[in-house]
Amino acid sequence: MTKLEALNICKTLDGLYTLDNISLYLKEQELVVIVGPSGCGKSTLFHIISGLINPDTGRIIIDGRDHTGQTGRVGYMQQKDLLLPFRTVLDNIALPLVLKGESWQEARKKAKSYLSQFGLEGFADYYPRQLSGGMKQRAALLRTYLFASDILLLDEPFAALDAITRHKMQKWLLSLRNQYNPSILFITHDIEEALLLADRIYVFSPLPGRVVGEFAVKNLTDEEKSLCKKQIMQLLNM
Amino acid sequence: MRKSANTAHKLAPIITFLLLLLLWEAGVRVYQIKPWILPGPLAVANALVKETPLLLTHTAATLLEALSGFFIAIVLALLLGIILNSSQLLHKAIYPLLIISQTIPLIVLAVLFTIWFGWGITPKIIIVVLVCFFPITINLMEGINSVDPDQINLFRSMGASNFTIFRMVKFPSALPAFFSGLRIAATYSIMAAVIGEWLGAQKGLGYFMTLKQKSFAIDEVLAAVIIICLLSFLLVKIVDLAEYFLLPWNRIEEIS
Structure with a gap:
């Protein structure tokens, strides 16, 4: 079943034609990766899906209902961890639940039960600046998950990490996904990352961002994947 | 080593x-050198000990003015910070005035205040408020405005209202900057009270100094200066201490 749909999204930002008639969909429990060069409007698309800005034309449909320009429905995580430095790790993670109306006590209790699966056991009372880069991103992901467990928008969440940590995080994200089965829309400019994580890949062109290719890569063999990689690189003129 | x-x-x-x-x-x-031109540090120390009871009563008056003004300035700065944050238009309308207000010479104002409000404690407190208000407000607003827009977007994407964002994100983020402002204002507060007293008062360290200066008791003037320095230093340390306890996250060293 289709979880999320973007229909004919166009957007001009500060006089710059950024998104050109983008249509894409995300099925339930699917992990879809958007690949494209830097500055191709991928993040703008996430701003639109999360309701932060309105598209010039087009609609966002979630669970069959129009959610265009409405915030508070999907979990949105960016490249920066954006943890509040003045709150403990646990409070940072529990905060979305408080925003949704739960008491701090309930929210903390709920958040605590996830810490070990997110590799944050024993760090509840630490401040974000005391954590490593990978842990911060895991905390940010847990916060995103607790806000909206069914749809996660992940905007280059591992791009700022070193190669070893990034690889660990990618593997960990896949195992997490098998456990919780959210629907994930994931942005990256790293084709390898896309092929490793995705069920399906959308390829974006440089500005104005346009869908120039779609690849179903679930259950592909390594050979087929490397063929995919070549095709994607061709599409991106690499 | x-x-x-x-x-x-x-x-x-x-x-x-x-x-x-x-x-x-x-x-x-x-x-x-004649003591009525420049006494040595021993003479000053001597005067400090000798005049302690009198100095203490004047110190109490100065401290009362400085602290009252300081706290009123803090409250006003917080109020203005909240108000200016709520509306872009108000911010545009008021912020430049705030900057321009700092070009008015304080000495002239102090004289005018004695004319308008008399020789009592009120004009001194107003001067302290005027002096302290500016660094606190400017720092607070800088702090509020320097919050990462992505951080605000994140909270907006989670459906948080403007007020919630101010309360949960902007204000706490601005606290370190706010405390820098407090630290500056703390040193200014004593000085501002003394200037106010200097231009016309019935008590306070500024008043004490004008009296002693007229009778060429420079050792006692300098003794008062020492007390002023100590008071300013003490206030700054109190602000530091408050920051240490109120912002525990700010003192923890980065690990990564």
């Missing part, structure tokens, strides 16, 4: 200070 280097760093300013005092005392003695 490191420990002894640390001690040396801590001792260095104290030793410099003592050397300067020694130089001063020696100079006054060698050149036989």
